[in-house]
Amino acid sequence: MTPILTASNIQRSYGTLPVLRGIDLTIHSGEIVSIVGASGAGKSTLLHILGTLDRPDAGDVVLANQNVFALNDNQLARFRNEKIGFVFQFNNLLPEFTALENVCLPGFIAGKPEREVRERAQALLQTLGLPDRGGHFPSQMSGGEQQRTAVARALINQPAVVFADEPSGNLDSHNAEELHKLFFNLRDNFGQTFIIVTHNEALADLADRKIVIRDGQVNPPEVE
Numbered sequence: 001m002t003p004i005l006t007a008s009n010i011q012r013s014y015g016t017l018p019v020l021r022g023i024d025l026t027i028h029s030g031e032i033v034s035i036v037g038a039s040g041a042g043k044s045t046l047l048h049i050l051g052t053l054d055r056p057d058a059g060d061v062v063l064a065n066q067n068v069f070a071l072n073d074n075q076l077a078r079f080r081n082e083k084i085g086f087v088f089q090f091n092n093l094l095p096e097f098t099a100l101e102n103v104c105l106p107g108f109i110a111g112k113p114e115r116e117v118r119e120r121a122q123a124l125l126q127t128l129g130l131p132d133r134g135g136h137f138p139s140q141m142s143g144g145e146q147q148r149t150a151v152a153r154a155l156i157n158q159p160a161v162v163f164a165d166e167p168s169g170n171l172d173s174h175n176a177e178e179l180h181k182l183f184f185n186l187r188d189n190f191g192q193t194f195i196i197v198t199h200n201e202a203l204a205d206l207a208d209r210k211i212v213i214r215d216g217q218v219n220p221p222e223v224e
């Protein structure tokens with residue numbers, strides 16, 4: 001099976017503080033992988049590097065057959081828009097746009113035809129249980145609905161991988177559980193790959209694989 005993502009010897013320091021000290025990992029298409037570890041272990045730092053939001057001091061990431069850090073910043077921004085979806089703890093929806101418009105934005109940025117993007121956005125909202133919320137502004141939706149809208153936005157360009165950083169960290173337990181079920185439905189029905197940083201033990205344990213970051217390394221190391 002060809003990996004969808006391979007990270008080799010990822011290193012990152014902040015000043016003199018070494019945070020990532022040679023991370024190696026492989027993710028396969030259709031997997032849901034959780035990344036766990038103590039507070040400050042470097043999980044978010046790693047997720048940002050795997051998601052191309054930050055560059056490592058050393059090491060490579062190959063995502064969807066592209067050596068991502070060989071790209072310049074403009075090429076990388078385009079690659080990120082087309083191949084990667086993000087879901088953060090705070091949904092980062094734009095308050096002045098409706099749910100449908102928020103979901104459409106990455107599609108418009110990719111230069112896709114407006115009608116095609118709107119139809120896909122509406123279909124995604126339907127799939128995610130929000131068929132009649134497209135015209136609502138974020139302030140008119142519950143936290144769970146906002147987060148599902150953020151998931152729809154992450155999926156609009158059919159990304160190779162969705163990265164999620166504490167996606168249910170701001171939700172009550174019922175909405176958290178619903179969001180976790182949604183990730184697994186999206187994987188089962190569409191083969192969507194997810195890499196999820198979480199302190200939520202239920203979610204971490206549900207994942208196909210749990211990668212533990214300790215002392216800046218994957219511990220225990222992955223065995224192919």
Ligand SMILES: Nc1ncnc2c1ncn2[C@@H]1O[C@H](COP(=O)(O)OP(=O)(O)OP(=O)(O)O)[C@@H](O)[C@H]1O
Pocket residue numbers: 014019037038039040041042043044045046
């Ligand atoms: N921009 C930055 N400048 C300096 N130090 C940073 C920066 N970002 C993170 N750090 C430090 O790097 C270490 C790893 O941070 P990171 O946010 O990746 O950890 P984490 O495992 O995601 O933690 P948590 O579970 O608490 O969210 C921490 O010691 C943090 O203080």
